[in-house]
Amino acid sequence: MSGSVNRPVRRRTFVLGAAATAGTAALAGPLAQSASAAAFGWSDDGSNYVVDTGASLVFKVSKTNGDLTSLVYRGAEYQGYGGMNSHIESGLGSSTVTIRQSGSTILISVTYGTLRHYYAARSGENNIYLWTNKADTSVSATRYILRVRKGLFLNDEPDSYTYAPTAIEASDVFAKSDGQTRSKHYSKLRVMDYDYIGWTAGGVGLWIVRSNHEKASGGPFYRSLLRHQSADGGGLYEILYYGQNQTEAQRFGLQGPYVIAFTDGGAPSSALFPGTLTTPWADSLGISGYVGAAGRGRVAGVGISGRDTAYPYTVGLANSAAQYWGSARASDGYFSIGEILPGTYTLTVFKGELAVYTSSVTVSTGATTTLNTIAIPSSNDPSNASAIWRIGDWNGTPSGFKNADLMTYAHPSDVRAASWTGNVVIGGGSETSAFPCYLWKDVNSGLIVYFRLTAAQAAAAHTLRIGVTTAYANGRPQVVVNDTWTSAIPSPPTQPNTRSLTNGSYRGNNHTFTYSVPASAWLTDTGAYNTLKIHVVSGSGATGYLSAGTSIDAIDLLA
Incomplete structure (x- = not known):
C-alpha cells in the first residue's frame, strides 16, 4: 500500500506514508531548513536538557528518566497527553542522562540498566534522530511512543478511537454506533509497506520515519500497531520488538536511527527513509553498538528464475542477530540489499509471502557478495x-x-x-x-x-x-x-x-x-x-x- 492523504476530517488529514509516493508530496529536506534567528545549542533548566535545533524545533529531555518532555515546533507544543511524556516503553524510571555537543550535533544519552537510548539533533534541522540499544530481556519489549497532544490531528481512521467509544474486545478494540470497528492495531500495513507514519494538519506534518528494523523481529511482512488516535491525544510508534503475534525470537543490539520529523505539512524527505538515510556524522559519537557504513556489506543477486511473474518476490536475510530484505526486480528477479552487518544469513525467497527457496549467504565487511541466478525448483511452489x-x-x-x-x-x-x-x-x-x-x-x-x-x-x-x-x-x-x-x-x-x-x-x-x-x-x-x-x-x-x-x-x- 502506498502512502496517501485520505479524506479530511474536520479539515485535518491523516497520512500513512510509503516511499512510492514521497516524490509527489511536498518534501521538507533533512538538512537545510528555513532561516531562523534561534541559535543551535543546548541548556539546562534544572529538570531537563533543552535543545534548540537552530531551525523551528526546540525539545526537552528529562534529566531524571530520559523522557521527551516537550516538543515545540514553531512555538506550539506538540508533546504529551494524559499527563504522560514520550519515551521508550511506558517510561524507563530513574536513569543516567548525559548530554554533549560535537560540532553541529548534540547527543543526549540515556542509560537504564543494560538499555541505552539516544536522542541526536543536527544544526538547522527539524528532526530528532533516535537509537535504542536493548541488550537483554530486562526490558520486556522495545517500542518508542511519541505522545501527541489532543485536538491537533483528530481523525476517524481504522487506528482511531476518537469516534468509537464501545469496547468489544479486551480494552483495545472498539465499535462505533454505525457498526464499524476501530483499534490501534488496524494499521493495514506490513513493515515493508511504509517508511513513515504520522499526520498533517494546518501546514504542519509530524512524523516518525522508521528505522531499517535490522534488530527487530518478524521479517518484512510483520504487522504491528503504528499509531493511535483518541479523544485524549495521539500516539506514533516505532515498534522494535512487540510480543503481539510474533513469529521470531527478539533480537538484541542497537536499532536505529528512527527519526521524529516535522515538516511544513508535506511528507518527510526521502533522504530520511530506511535504506536511504546515511549518518556519517554519527560515526564518532560513541553510540553503543553503532556500526557505520564502512563496517557493513552488501548482497546482490543476478536474478531469480522459476518465478511466477503474476506475483511480487521478496528476498529476506535473517540470522539471530539481524534481519534485512529487498524486492526482486519484476523483469528478471535482480535484487540488491545493502548496509548489512557482517555474518552468515539464511537467504529466503518469497513468492508473495510464501517461502519458495532458502539457502545460506555470508556477508563480509566492506564487500559485496554477488550471487548467480537463483533457480527456484518447480516443486518448491x-x-x-x-x-x-x-x-x-x-x-x-x-x-x-x-x-x-x-x-x-x-x-x-x-x-x-x-x-x-x-x-x-x-x-x-x-x-x-x-x-x-x-x-x-x-x-x-x-x-x-x-x-x-x-x-x-x-x-x-x-x-x-x-x-x-x-x-x-x-x-x-x-x-x-x-x-x-x-x-x-x-x-x-x-x-x-x-x-x-x-x-x-x-x-x-x-x-x-x-x-x-x-x-x-x-x-x-x-x-x-x-x-x-x-x-x-x-x-x-x-x-x-x-x-x-x-x-x-x-x-x-x-x-
Missing part, C-alpha cells in the same frame, strides 16, 4: 502441482478470500464484513471470493465444499492440501469427506500464541496440512456432488471470534 480443483492460490496470504482485505483494518464483527458462513461449490468461478479467509471453531466450523469427480478421479486416492498462514489457540483443520471418511486430527504447527485474526494480522508461520483421502471415500456417481467438511479443532480458545481459528492460504485436491 505448491501452485505448480496439478490439481483437480483449487481455492485461492499459494502465495502465503489469504488474499482473494472473502473479507481478506478488510481484516487488515477491521474486527471480524465489523458491519462491513460479509457473512462468515456459507458453503462453496466448485466450478462456479467464485470459489475463492465465497470462501471466508478465516475459520473459527465457534463461528463457521463445518463449512462445506461441494465438488464433482470424473469416474477416473473417483477411482483413485487423492491428496487434499490446506495451507494456512497463522492460527489462534492452536486452531487447525480436520476434514470429513462425504460423511463417511474422517481425517485424523493433525498436530498443531508452531504459531504465535497471541491474538492475530482479530487485531489486523494474518501473519504467522505458513504451514500446509495434507490429508491422504482413500478412493473409498469418493462417490461413484459422477453427477453427484462430493462434500468436504472443514472443521476447526482445538482444545483451547474462548468463544466467538476468540475461539480457536486459522487463516487460509489455499485449498486444493491434487490430481
